[in-house]
Amino acid sequence: MAEPFIGEIRQVGFNFSAVGWLPCNGQLLPISENEALYTLLGTTYGGDGVQTFGLPNLQGRIPVHQGQLTGGSNYVMGQMAGVEAVTINTNQLANHTHAIQASNALGTVNVPTTKSTWAQVTADGSTGNPSYAASPGNAILSPTTVSTAGASMPLSILQPYVVVNFMIATVGIYPTQS
Numbered sequence: 001m002a003e004p005f006i007g008e009i010r011q012v013g014f015n016f017s018a019v020g021w022l023p024c025n026g027q028l029l030p031i032s033e034n035e036a037l038y039t040l041l042g043t044t045y046g047g048d049g050v051q052t053f054g055l056p057n058l059q060g061r062i063p064v065h066q067g068q069l070t071g072g073s074n075y076v077m078g079q080m081a082g083v084e085a086v087t088i089n090t091n092q093l094a095n096h097t098h099a100i101q102a103s104n105a106l107g108t109v110n111v112p113t114t115k116s117t118w119a120q121v122t123a124d125g126s127t128g129n130p131s132y133a134a135s136p137g138n139a140i141l142s143p144t145t146v147s148t149a150g151a152s153m154p155l156s157i158l159q160p161y162v163v164v165n166f167m168i169a170t171v172g173i174y175p176t177q178s
Contacts, residue, residue, distance in 0.1 A: 003173055004169035006036050008168070009166055012167055013165075022167065022170055023055075024055055026054055026055060028052040028054050031047075031050075031053055037168075045078050057080075060084070062082075086154060086155055102117050117133050
């Protein structure tokens with residue numbers, strides 16, 4: 001394997017830091033012991049810039065390349081954003097209704113058929129009143145008839161994932177700008 005650039009980040013399938021590499025877990029390092037890496041990262045990922053500087057924290061994060069797509073967001077080095085779960089409330093749902101096929105007319109049949117719909121029943125308390133109309137209607141439910149549902153529980157928005165370690169090179173070739 002070729003010698004890495006200082007500051008190069010690689011994904012590895014093992015759970016330890018190889019010599020010359022550190023995990024990308026946001027830890028602070030002393031500038032005095034890592035001057036070359038500090039000159040590349042500065043305080044982009046934390047630290048006070050006098051005694052310490054930070055490594056990128058990729059724990060639970062997906063790396064995104066810096067820059068801006070046409071009409072899209074501008075992604076800046078060191079920027080962190082996003083959440084693992086969201087709670088959606090009714091204000092975020094599209095405005096909609098639940099229409100049913102029903103009739104305002106009195107029912108004419110006792111057993112529903114493929115073309116029958118709900119209908120009015122008489123309020124006289126007798127049994128056996130027809131509760132279906134033979135032809136479709138277009139009655140609309142009162143807004144108070146349909147109630148709110150749900151428990152306001154967070155919804156996971158994580159894409160499928162597999163966990164690997166991200167490591168950053170602390171020794172190697174110092175990159176030169178082209």
